[in-house]
Amino acid sequence: MTAASRSERPIAAFMTPSPPTIDCGCSIAEAREVIAAEGVRHLPVLDRGALVGVASACDLDRLQLGKPNVEPEVLAVAEAMKPQPFIVDPAMPVSRVIARMVDEGLNVAVVVDQAHVVGVFNSRDALRLLSELLDDETSNPLN
């Protein structure tokens, strides 16, 4: 594959597929369990199956620190999540997704296909792609 074609490849080729999701009515304690069990950084948040936000471990901690007297079993994910996430189609070129993330200071894109969350592309995926690109440059300096 040429490097030029890689920038036009769809985000689906680089995303983390089939991410775990959580319902907005779940508690942040439940969300923490999912994040720990699945080893992920971001959880797409659903309301009756529709994507309404993204919650990270930082978002959960931030809400908890701001409400130290409230049990995590009582605090809802909906309170912690960031609403209106960056949603992209699986066919969107990776270069366009990353350009938007840079321009708008975003650290995660949720990949949605026909109203279903099919993946996430976050900074970890970006770091992996960056190391691959730089490896290729080192291996094929004339490309």
Added chain:
Amino acid sequence: MTETPFTVGASQTLATAQQIFARHRIRHLPVLSGNQLVGLLSSRDLGFLDGVTGLAGVMKVAEVMTPEPYTVEPRAALDAVAREMSRRKIGSAVVVDHGRVVGVFTTVDALRVLSGLLAEEAEA
């Protein structure tokens, strides 16, 4: 990396850190105890203070910072740094030159490099 001549003390208050973030429009602050790097504080770590009065003047940086941050030398290979950050699932590396903090490399920097590389390749 993003060069940062600014640091904050582990025993300083979050209010002090907030002032440094705001005054210098930066997002990460290496945390020192004496001359020793002991942590990293992100402006996002302080989001929980929104709407809470009084807490920032009481809580210390050490209570909120990420301890023992990943450190690299300025000449470290970028691909190796990116791979290690991905493996460790972390969003930043503190750049240290002969024991002195000189910058922070974050996922924002990585995305910027990546965007540039992909744009260059598309034009090639």
